[in-house]
Amino acid sequence: MNYTTGTGELQHWLVAEDGFRTNWLGKGEAVFSLGNGYMGLRSVTEEHYANEQRNLFVAGTFNKFADNEVTELPNASDVLWMEFTLNGVRFDLTQGEILAYRRTLNLKQAELVRDVTWQSPNGDLYDLIFRRFVSMDNLHVIAQRVTITPKQESVLTMTSGINGQMTNSGVQHFLEGDKRLYDGRFMQQLQTTTESGIDFAFHSVHRFSQHEPFEPKSIIKMDRRQIFFDYSDVVIPANETLTIEKYSTVFTSRDRDLSVDTTEELANFALNATRDVEAQGYDRLFNDHVNAWDELVWSHAPITIESEEMFDQLAIRFAQYHLAVMTPKHDHRMNVAAKGLSGEGYKGHTFWDTEIFILPYYTYTNPKIARSLLEYRYLSLPGAHRKAKENGYEGAMFPWESAWLDDGEVTPVWGAADIVTGEATKIWSGFIEQHITSDIAFAAWQYYHVTGDQDFMDNYGYELLIDTAKFWASRLEWNEAEGRYDINQVVGPDEYKEHVDNNAFTNYTAHWNIQTAIQYVELLRQEKPELFEQLNEKLDLETADERFRHVLDLIYLPQAREDGVLPQDDTYLQKEIIDLTKYKNQENVGSMFYDYNLEQVNEIQVSKQADVMILMYLLEDLFSADVKRANWEYYEPKTLHDSSLSLSTHSVLASDLGDQKLAYDLFRRASEIDLGPNMKTSDAGIHAASLGGIWQAVVNGFGGVRMTGGNLRISPMLPQAWNALTYSIDWKGETLDVQASQDQVTITRRTPSTEPLVIEVYGETREITDTFTSEVLSV
Numbered sequence: 204m205n206y207t208t209g210t211g212e213l214q215h216w217l218v219a220e221d222g223f224r225t226n227w228l229g230k231g232e233a234v235f236s237l238g239n240g241y242m243g244l245r246s247v248t249e250e251h252y253a254n255e256q257r258n259l260f261v262a263g264t265f266n267k268f269a270d271n272e273v274t275e276l277p278n279a280s281d282v283l284w285m286e287f288t289l290n291g292v293r294f295d296l297t298q299g300e301i302l303a304y305r306r307t308l309n310l311k312q313a314e315l316v317r318d319v320t321w322q323s324p325n326g327d328l329y330d331l332i333f334r335r336f337v338s339m340d341n342l343h344v345i346a347q348r349v350t351i352t353p354k355q356e357s358v359l360t361m362t363s364g365i366n367g368q369m370t371n372s373g374v375q376h377f378l379e380g381d382k383r384l385y386d387g388r389f390m391q392q393l394q395t396t397t398e399s400g401i402d403f404a405f406h407s408v409h410r411f412s413q414h415e416p417f418e419p420k421s422i423i424k425m426d427r428r429q430i431f432f433d434y435s436d437v438v439i440p441a442n443e444t445l446t447i448e449k450y451s452t453v454f455t456s457r458d459r460d461l462s463v464d465t466t467e468e469l470a471n472f473a474l475n476a477t478r479d480v481e482a483q484g485y486d487r488l489f490n491d492h493v494n495a496w497d498e499l500v501w502s503h504a505p506i507t508i509e510s511e512e513m514f515d516q517l518a519i520r521f522a523q524y525h526l527a528v529m530t531p532k533h534d535h536r537m538n539v540a541a542k543g544l545s546g547e548g549y550k551g552h553t554f555w556d557t558e559i560f561i562l563p564y565y566t567y568t569n570p571k572i573a574r575s576l577l578e579y580r581y582l583s584l585p586g587a588h589r590k591a592k593e594n595g596y597e598g599a600m601f602p603w604e605s606a607w608l609d610d611g612e613v614t615p616v617w618g619a620a621d622i623v624t625g626e627a628t629k630i631w632s633g634f635i636e637q638h639i640t641s642d643i644a645f646a647a648w649q650y651y652h653v654t655g656d657q658d659f660m661d662n663y664g665y666e667l668l669i670d671t672a673k674f675w676a677s678r679l680e681w682n683e684a685e686g687r688y689d690i691n692q693v694v695g696p697d698e699y700k701e702h703v704d705n706n707a708f709t710n711y712t713a714h715w716n717i718q719t720a721i722q723y724v725e726l727l728r729q730e731k732p733e734l735f736e737q738l739n740e741k742l743d744l745e746t747a748d749e750r751f752r753h754v755l756d757l758i759y760l761p762q763a764r765e766d767g768v769l770p771q772d773d774t775y776l777q778k779e780i781i782d783l784t785k786y787k788n789q790e791n792v793g794s795m796f797y798d799y800n801l802e803q804v805n806e807i808q809v810s811k812q813a814d815v816m817i818l819m820y821l822l823e824d825l826f827s828a829d830v831k832r833a834n835w836e837y838y839e840p841k842t843l844h845d846s847s848l849s850l851s852t853h854s855v856l857a858s859d860l861g862d863q864k865l866a867y868d869l870f871r872r873a874s875e876i877d878l879g880p881n882m883k884t885s886d887a888g889i890h891a892a893s894l895g896g897i898w899q900a901v902v903n904g905f906g907g908v909r910m911t912g913g914n915l916r917i918s919p920m921l922p923q924a925w926n927a928l929t930y931s932i933d934w935k936g937e938t939l940d941v942q943a944s945q946d947q948v949t950i951t952r953r954t955p956s957t958e959p960l961v962i963e964v965y966g967e968t969r970e971i972t973d974t975f976t977s978e979v980l981s982v
């Protein structure tokens with residue numbers, strides 16, 4: 204990977220790959236993936252290679268193949284597919300010689316360009332440029348442009364079309380539908396998911412030009428789940444350029460913006476849309492796409508980092524790029540998947556990754572999108588109720604992994620091999636990783652206090668917070684001997700400890716959830732009697748409130764030991780301590796499992812990811828600086844960061860604790876999860892939560908932004924390598940621009956107001972009407 208190819212205006216905007224290796228295809232496919240939140244396209248090459256993983260995902264089009272499998276996002280038809288022969292030889296980079304090669308993702312324009320000079324095995328020379336984008340302006344469009352310039356007269360043949368012979372690791376999610384050619388040029392393929400019955404309509408059309416547009420000799424072909432053209436006898440004179448464009452569209456019967464009732468109507472609509480797309484042509488479509496990116500992302504929430512390290516600015520843009528590619532902002536029935544739309548990993552499911560790692564980016568920069576993602580949770584309350592009921596609880600028990608709104612739990616039950624027993628390891632998260640419920644409540648609360656969106660609270664927020672608290676109130680277990688409520692047999696954020704009692708993160712956030720619900724019930728009773736009545740009917744607020752008040756002070760909250768260390772759970776601190784150096788310095792995550800199985804890891808003081816520390820980040824008011832430091836010193840050395848989302852949390856906390864050097868080191872490590880030199884990290888897809896975490900490390904960490912108890916704090920503290928950081932955040936409907944250097948910070952209200960805005964800056968309360976500058980102070 205090469206991060207320095209961008210110069211001039213393109214400095215820090217380009218991620219490039221300078222070599223072609225078939226054993227490393229996964230990295231580029233995921234890191235360069237394109238998309239627009241409606242769909243995500245893994246960046247495979249036009250021509251096929253062994254080891255490739257061709258994926259096209261359309262957000263929210265889940266299907267369940269069989270009863271003993273979980274719902275997953277199906278791998279849709281491959282429309283990128285183009286195979287060439289040049290003077291009778293297949294264009295294949297594993298044959299002949301590559302004289303020049305570069306593949307570049309331009310983050311600003313969201314375009315992927317592959318530039319190759321190839322000598323075919325028979326000695327002929329060709330310059331080929333492949334460009335493509337997935338439109339951010341028209342969410343249904345994928346456009347490709349290929350130019351071929353031979354050094355000698357050449358004859359080209361091309362096979363190109365739509366290939367529906369796709370599977371998710373062997374599982375075919377589609378029933379074959381009709382295929383047809385229209386107007387002699389437009390290929391149409393229809394498919395329907397086997398269980399969820401979603402119709403997909405794919406169309407592709409080609410355009411050829413060499414000085415002038417022309418139609419080459421062609422024959423249309425169909426095969427099982429395939430429709431394609433064979434083009435032949437295309438003569439390209441020496442040093443002349445042939446341009447081939449392929450326009451493809453993807454529509455489904457889940458598209459909210461379409462008013463079609465039948466497969467036929469969908470097909471007709473999509474066909475006409477494709478005609479229109481082709482008529483616009485690549486340049487115009489591209490222009491609209493670039494403008495949409497600029498408006499939605501780059502001008503909307505720009506971040507600049509002046510750093511000694513070129514990579515840092517690129518890293519934050521890369522994170523923002525992928526967050527935009529993966530987020531289905533167009534439809535509140537959908538959410539972000541743990542691998543975005545860039546790979547089959549985690550089956551397209553949504554985890555706490557959204558609320559705790561990704562959502563803050565949107566809450567602080569694009570509240571509309573944050574709200575849509577939270578509405579997804581509100582709309583999935585039926586599934587959460589079902590899960591609670593099935594487990595003998597009340598209220599909303601959110602699934603650990605989530606797909607359809609009413610699915611309930613979709614976490615697979617069996618996972619990786621156990622190296623000791625040889626059996627598949629049981630994944631307990633779907634049964635007992637329950638903190639997801641308070642994570643969602645917390646995110647809704649955070650959203651409300653940052654944005655001030657009262658309409659959200661009235662329609663969704665109060666209900667979410669109270670319904671989740673009902674779950675916790677029913678989940679508590681009375682401990683007669685201690686006279687308190689425990690939460691036993693859970694998995695906390697640290698998934699290396701299963702079946703633990705009183706995981707601190709779980710207990711504290713459950714307590715917070717119930718406490719907040721009590722406040723809101725009271726507020727509704729006093730200030731919003733009508734809404735109180737409505738919710739009372741739905742949730743039986745009177746009874747719930749009584750129970751909340753009864754249990755609140757009896758919930759066991761693990762307390763810090765004398766040395767300040769808070770037990771992660773009832774038994775963690777009594778477990779064996781071993782030398783973890785080997786695993787801390789690992790190149791690949793999970794290396795401990797080459798030596799131990801999960802049962803053994805369970806008995807060692809080692810954490811997969813931030814657990815106690817993330818509690819101290821989210822509910823920071825509850826813990827003193829000394830307690831935070833004591834826990835940091837205890838748990839950081841025991842945390843392997845085997846989940847990619849962990850590094851960014853520790854980076855923010857290191858910033859809070861004033862260790863800018865370590866904070867920066869952790870930020871860099873987080874940035875290198877997808878972008879770094881390890882060529883195997885992203886095979887299953889990019890790491891969505893980690894990318895959200897990178898934004899948090901920059902803005903919440905170095906940028907010093909925090910909302911606590913409804914108040915805003917901005918106290919930046921830059922790492923040594925940075926001269927300046929600028930960013931903007933939305934705060935209760937207005938935008939604040941922050942410029943920070945090593946010595947000074949300036950906070951500017953974009954729309955000045957005589958009504959002062961109260962912000963805590965380096966421990967002092969400031970009232971700001973337009974702009975305010977402070978020295979940088981450590982607090």
Ligand code: BGC
Nearest residue numbers: 541554555556698812846892
């Ligand atoms: C982590 C979870 C995370 C999931 C999906 C797991 O490895 O432990 O915290 O939610 O991956 O990213």
